[in-house]
Amino acid sequence: MSDDGSQYYSLTGKRVWVNGYRGMVGQALVRRLETIDCEILKTTSDDLDLRRQADAEDWMNDSKPEAVFLCAATVGGIMANDTRPAEFLYDNLAIEANVIHGAWRAGVEKLLYLGTGCMYPREAPQPIPEDCLLTGPLEPTNEWYAVAKIAGLKMCQAYRRQYGCDFITALPTNLYGPGDNFDPQDSHVIPALIQKAHAAKTEGAKSMEVWGSGAPLREFLYVDDA
Incomplete structure (x- = not known):
């Protein structure tokens, strides 16, 4: 129990698996876990x-x-989501289904599933309240990814309800920081803008292209603060 009486799960002395650890969030988690007395298990899609x-x-x-x-x-x-919809839908549905179901079968004590802000409706109020999930249409440019991630959240809820599993979901806002993806075709907005600005500077360009109208509101959080 914590000081305020709420329950928490201590990772001290535990075998903790971080899959996708080479990604930005995975790297941040490993940095944090290295300050705790636990055994870190790491896997990538290569192995x-x-x-x-x-x-x-x-x-x-x-x-x-x-x-x-x-x-x-x-x-x-945006471009990756728009041009690879089947890949984004299938890969993410398969990954989360296999890990969540496998964790139940293996008797995992605690699972935290990483969601995403794009799971919320496109026209969600700002700041976004948690209870507006599934209350409206998704953003069309990344709906394939969002649908798959929503399914993962619902899987955690279903396994918690039916089997009593301590499986939960965290939905961080838009993250940025060390280990981000700066590929011009696949990156998110902050690394994309940094990459474009750097390219314009090194090439001596007088301008750079920025997608969108500039009107949408977005929240951003440094990954080590998430």
């Missing part, structure tokens, strides 16, 4: 394809993680 159910379940049964941070995902910016 474990979480889209394959048998591989995911075999790894969990062999490695026996007690806590899981589900960070692995196929991600990208």
Whole structure:
């Protein structure tokens, strides 16, 4: 119990699995976990394809993680979402289904699934209240990713309700920081703007292209503060 009487899960002495640890959020989590007395288990898509159910379940049964941070995902910016809808939908549905179901079968004590702000409706009020989830249409440019991520949130709720699993979801706002993706085709807005500004500067250009009208409101948070 914490000082205010609420329950919390201590990671001290636990085997903690961070999948997708090479991503920006995964790297930040590992930096934080390295300050705690726990055993960190790390996997990447190169050594474990979480889209394959048998591989995911075999790894969990062999490695026996007690806590899981589900960070692995196929991600990208507006162009990537718009041009690879099937990949964004299938990959993320498969990853979260296999990890969440496998965690239940392996007896994982605690799982935190990483959601995303684009799960909220396009016309959600600002600042966004949590209870507006599923109250309106999604942003069309990333709805495939958003639909898959919403399914993951609902899976955590379903496994908690039916099996009593301590599986929860965190929905951080738009994150930026070390380890971000600066690819001009796949990056999100902050690294994309940095990359474009850097390219314009080094090439001596007098202007750079910025997508959109500039009217939308966005929240941003440094990844180590999330």
